[in-house]
Amino acid sequence: MNKLNIRIVATLLMVMLIFSSCDAIQNANNTQKGAVIGTTSGAILGGVLGNNIGNKKNSALGAVIGGVVGGVAGGVIGKQMDKQAQKIEEEIPGAEVTRVGEGIDIVFDETSGVYFETNKHDINAKSRENLNKLVGIFKEYPDTNIVVEGHTDSSGDDAYNLELSRKRANSVTSFLTSQGISSSRLTTYYHGETLPKYDNSTSEGRAKNRRVELGVVANEKMIEDAQQGQ
DSSP, X not given: OOHHHXXXXXXXXXXXXXXXXXXXXXXXXXXXXXXXXXXXXXXXXXXXXXXXXXXXXXXXXXXXXXXXXXXXXXXXXXXXXXXXXXXXXXXOTTXXXXXXXXXXXXXXXXXXXXXXXXXXXXXXXXXXXXXXXXXXXXXXSOSEEEEEEEOOOSOSOHHHHHHHHHHHHHHHHHHHHHTTOOXXXXXXXXXXXXXXXXXXXXXXXXXXXXXXXXXXXXXXHHHHHHHHTO
């Protein structure tokens, strides 16, 4: 284990100890945790993971964790993100929606509402329908930025998978902009097979790794409004 990984593990353990030793935090909702994280070692966690997730590549989850504001402002932002995450879960039941710190991580794989046919990058009718629901939510919460990233499983050539993940991520980004989401809110990344979440040795794991992941974070206006409202 190299020095960087040791520091990451040490930081994670420290945060886990803080959270496990405080009943108030254990029982807190996402909004309350968003406020607490920024005022403890969670700020360190955000900096470490935000810069190093994906072998120092940018990622949706890295953007969410690295964008922590913390303090009272973080709690205000967290409350708004709670509402947005709940709405996404209600509108698109197949999506894996996770509240992380002050942001939202959304995963669409081949078993959920937005997916691609094998070796394809065009958006099919069902995926278009669900993305339109997501567009409506993004318009309802305009003070957020969105990271879109594409992934593949480990089958096939590395270079081919990297290009396929780029095309899939760009397909989602292009669709969002075509439906009125400002390109200034969107950042697109692609990783091919390099950031698996599941076991590529099983068919189920490979299907889940063929995914598009979205990160939703506060933009400058939301942060400023939250800080002014403290």
